[in-house]
Amino acid sequence: MKDTAAPSTPRSSNCIWDAVIVGAGHNGLVTANYLARSGLDVLVVEKNDWIGGAAVSRELYPGFTYSNCSYVCSLFRPEIMRDLDLPAHGLQVLPYEGGAVFQRDGGYLATYRDHEANRREIARHSPRDAENYDRYARDLMRHCRFIRPLLMRTPPDPASFKPRDLSEMAYLARQFLALGADEAADMVRFWTMSISDYLDEYFENDTLKAYMTVAAITGTALGPMSPGTAYVLLHHYMGDVDGNIGAWGYARGGMGAVSQALAASFRGAGGTLRENAPVARILVRSGRAEGVVLEDGEEILARRVISNMDVKRTFLNCMDPTDLPEAFLGRVRSFKSRGSSGKLNIALDGAPEFPALPDGSPCLRGDLHFTDSVERAERAYDDWKAGRWSADPFQDTMIPSMIDPTMAPPGKHFMSCFVQYCPPKLRNGADGERDWTDNDRDAFGKAVIDQIEDYAPGFKQRILHVEVRTPRELEAEVGLTDGNIFQGELTFDQLLFNRPVPGYAQYRGPVPDLWMCGSSTHPGGGVMGAPGRNAAAEILRSMRGGVGNRAEMRDAYPVL
Amino acid sequence: MNDLRHHFRTPLMRSPFHPRVEAANVLNAWAPWAGVTTALNFGDVAMEHSSIRNSASLYDISPMIKYAIEGPGAAAYLDRLTLRRASALPVGAVQYTSWCNDAGHVLDDGTLFRLGEDRFRLCCQERHLPWLQDSAIGFDVSIRDETEAIAGLSLQGPTSFSVLSAAGGADLASLKPFRLAEMHLGPAGPVMVSRTGFTGDLGYEIWTTPDRALDLWDHLMAAGTPHRLRPVGTEALNIARIEAGFIIANMDFICAEQVLRPDRARQPDEIGLGWMVDLDKGAFNGRNAIRAAREGGMLHWALVGLDIEGNVPAEGAELYLDGKKAVGQVTAAVWSPTTKRNLALAQIRRPWHRDAGDRLRAEIYALRELQYHKLMLRARIARRPFFNPPRRRATPPGMF
Structure with missing residues (x-):
């Protein structure tokens, strides 16, 4: 499959690559790696002068490394790390410790990694919930065991009679039927119900339920009382850190370490990466994708074009609508990718002090929250519906430098605040929608900082620098349409063979030789790598005899 | 007390x-x-x-066992006792070493510190005072246990x-x-x-x-x-030492003095310590037996690192060639958080330490809720150390 020259030779723009990948996000880089390791000549073009998309570490204040967008790691598939030898290229995942939700009355509810410490902590708030927690964790684990094997399989097309689709549908049916009637009913309910209703079946304590709600609304333009949020919880729970399912960790050096390791592995496999190469449009000629045109007019030709951009950006912004089927375009337009979150990255002169926590509490090394009831989270969502950022925001805040010594100088800290809700466009009553301004952004940032200050007096005095990101910045810098961090919401209507568009869930675009590998595709968002890996599997399969030495690609580790 | x-x-x-x-x-x-x-x-x-x-x-x-080895004859004594040239060790330096009985079977491995021209300290896992003292006959050296000091x-x-x-x-x-x-x-x-x-x-x-x-x-x-x-604690250290590919006496090999079943004793070449053997330095304990075994093709075992498929640790697993012939035994195994690999150390029969290709399988019994899942996972021989960061040797070292 090699074209004219060896990869090390500088190329003129008129040679033909085996594949050009648009966007150096983590999924694009995963796809690029598998293809390059299979002997293809692969070029990745990235619009920014940095790579990684939303998995990026940047130094915006001297001596401090920020995880600017994504900030924790659990979903990234260990099979991919192993296939691509990412630890040898610098990727190290650090487990972190528990966390706490602060209560308005000055109390707190912590989580601990130790089972007995955790049980006794919950029992402080509700003895009944403390004992029910194990049953809840068991039930969630059952759902994880069902879904984990699906992550690294291409969804079947239920409308197809191809043998592979039929056998994959049969596989899904077998998995489902193996559950038994009660479990199957639970499964369907779980996949469709709200996290609030789901938690009510287990727990009575509102603070505990608020804590459990975090993962169910993260990145989602839904409130805890919206149907479909229970699945989002599962999406955040099904990852693991070294087999510890549901655990989360930090990438050492920030989330950019994931992208840097992928890039190093890719270059080691002979791949080519071009930063500062924004794509204006994807070239379609004679009914097939032939390459891309950069914004400066340069044409890059390739046997196939693989988009790491979300589907809206790919098909609505970077293609000529006349090249695409109208029905497909309609589906893309109605694909939900509403932004819901913002982010503050803060350089601190010293650790914040939360008087609620006892001395020596490990909670500062974990995730911190300031929303102590489900209702408060729902009211925060009400603001989003009204076109405002939440006045009483919902935070998933951490201090990675408590664990990672590379993020900040000794004694100083980097704090990452993930915040909901934050609409992609603002609305003032009847005035209609308007774009975010810098003043809006700063006011949003202030609401978040004020909230932290309420629980950590003196916090503001320790701030050295703040980066505030709203959906506007996420879209402008990372390229995520409407700032949706998952490249499309993770609701049941947009999952599995319906992701991103029914009939197009197998990573193929509607034009021959056009492929998709981003989080808009199955199994969706989070720094997981599975979409990129599955896309590579489909591309390599489509080449049949065309690949010499196919890259090692592990199946999912078996669930015992 | x-x-x-x-x-x-x-x-x-x-x-x-x-x-x-x-x-x-x-x-x-x-x-x-x-x-x-x-x-x-x-x-x-x-x-x-x-x-x-x-x-x-x-x-x-x-708790590590520590012996003070002191006297004008200390260096010569250690040359005679151990596999490596202790006399070449500069004052202020440390040597990873091992020592054998006359049959060339390994008694232990340890670290040898040269504290002065005539002053050494040997740190090891097991106790060896009689062996060390008896080996000193004819040397101007004293040996004393200083573990608790x-x-x-x-x-x-x-x-x-x-x-x-x-x-x-x-x-x-x-x-x-x-x-x-x-x-x-x-x-x-x-x-x-x-x-x-x-x-x-x-x-x-x-x-x-x-x-x-x-x-x-x-x-x-x-x-x-x-x-x-x-x-x-020791559990975390054990993960790290497997990642580093280090062996432990009586876990990855049996010390010759404690071997009950004679076939369990191992020569340095059989536990990956052959590189220590300095045949040119003159007489030392086990030299003739080691040389004879090398020349006579009498080495039966090898100690290897394994990279095993999947994520279920292979503790205690037996190794099979082509799924049938038992050729070895895992001595230490762990899922490695650092390398994201399923690692193991194993004793394996020669020549399969070199010629097994993709034919090795580790037989793993994973107990889950009172039932075993039997797994036969592909095991590939992998170079030790499995994890070897440049910072280990960087001088001056980095701040993190």
Whole structure:
């Protein structure tokens, strides 16, 4: 499959690559790696002068490394790390410790990694919930065991009679039927119900339920009382850190370490990466994708074009609508990718002090929250519906430098605040929608900082620098349409063979030789790598005899 | 406690660091090591292991058996005793070494410190006083057990240099791997620091006297807190040492003096220590037998590293060739958080240590809710160390 020259030779723009990948996000880089390791000549073009998309570490204040967008790691598939030898290229995942939700009355509810410490902590708030927690964790684990094997399989097309689709549908049916009637009913309910209703079946304590709600609304333009949020919880729970399912960790050096390791592995496999190469449009000629045109007019030709951009950006912004089927375009337009979150990255002169926590509490090394009831989270969502950022925001805040010594100088800290809700466009009553301004952004940032200050007096005095990101910045810098961090919401209507568009869930675009590998595709968002890996599997399969030495690609580790 | 007749009341001794270890051992996870009660963990093995690879860790190595080997004939004696050329070791340097009986079977491995021209210290896992003394006949040397006279802490991890510098370690930047230096660490007083360890990472071992042990612990913990120092137990260390590919006597091989079934004894070449054997240095214990085995093709075993498919650790697994013929045994196994691989050390019959290709399978019985899942997972021979970061050797070391 090699074209004219060896990869090390500088190329003129008129040679033909085996594949050009648009966007150096983590999924694009995963796809690029598998293809390059299979002997293809692969070029990745990235619009920014940095790579990684939303998995990026940047130094915006001297001596401090920020995880600017994504900030924790659990979903990234260990099979991919192993296939691509990412630890040898610098990727190290650090487990972190528990966390706490602060209560308005000055109390707190912590989580601990130790089972007995955790049980006794919950029992402080509700003895009944403390004992029910194990049953809840068991039930969630059952759902994880069902879904984990699906992550690294291409969804079947239920409308197809191809043998592979039929056998994959049969596989899904077998998995489902193996559950038994009660479990199957639970499964369907779980996949469709709200996290609030789901938690009510287990727990009575509102603070505990608020804590459990975090993962169910993260990145989602839904409130805890919206149907479909229970699945989002599962999406955040099904990852693991070294087999510890549901655990989360930090990438050492920030989330950019994931992208840097992928890039190093890719270059080691002979791949080519071009930063500062924004794509204006994807070239379609004679009914097939032939390459891309950069914004400066340069044409890059390739046997196939693989988009790491979300589907809206790919098909609505970077293609000529006349090249695409109208029905497909309609589906893309109605694909939900509403932004819901913002982010503050803060350089601190010293650790914040939360008087609620006892001395020596490990909670500062974990995730911190300031929303102590489900209702408060729902009211925060009400603001989003009204076109405002939440006045009483919902935070998933951490201090990675408590664990990672590379993020900040000794004694100083980097704090990452993930915040909901934050609409992609603002609305003032009847005035209609308007774009975010810098003043809006700063006011949003202030609401978040004020909230932290309420629980950590003196916090503001320790701030050295703040980066505030709203959906506007996420879209402008990372390229995520409407700032949706998952490249499309993770609701049941947009999952599995319906992701991103029914009939197009197998990573193929509607034009021959056009492929998709981003989080808009199955199994969706989070720094997981599975979409990129599955896309590579489909591309390599489509080449049949065309690949010499196919890259090692592990199946999912078996669930015992 | 001073009445030596009362050992039945306290079969296990306490390390000089015990008061601090006990306070931090929140799960009461204890295990004996060389007759001393030691911590298996401090509550969270994953976080502890992570500190070894991400920040810094403190591990009590006081129970390690230590022999003082002193006298004008010490170097010549050690040349005769061990596989390597001890006399070539400069003063202030450390050597990883091993020693054998006359049959060339390994008695133990350990680290040899040259403290002065005529002064050595040998640190090892098992007790060998009779062997060491009997081997000294004809040499002007004295050998004495100094295990309880010396307290030691192993400070390992990427920020260990930062920690030790913050604790007042001077001239630390120029200290190379396998070198030692005397230092004064503030309130902990004078200590000996060696750039050695059992993690395969940047790290130091700090040696003091038992009366100053608690001061050393307190001083290091205080200096290390901003650098994320935490105490670690044997379980976390064991993960790190497998990642580093290190072997442990009586876990990965059986010490020749303790072998009950004669076929369990191993020559250095059979446990991956063949590189130590210096046939050119003159006579040493086991030399003829080692040479004869090499020349006569009498080596039966090899010790190898394995990279095993999947994520279920292969502890105790038997190795099969083509799924049928038993050819070896896993001696240590772990899912490695650092390399994201399922690693193992194994004794394997020759010539399969070299010629097995993709034909090896590890037979793993994974017990899940009272039932075994039997797995036959592909095992590939992999080069040790599995994890070998450049910071391990970097001089001067980095801050993290």
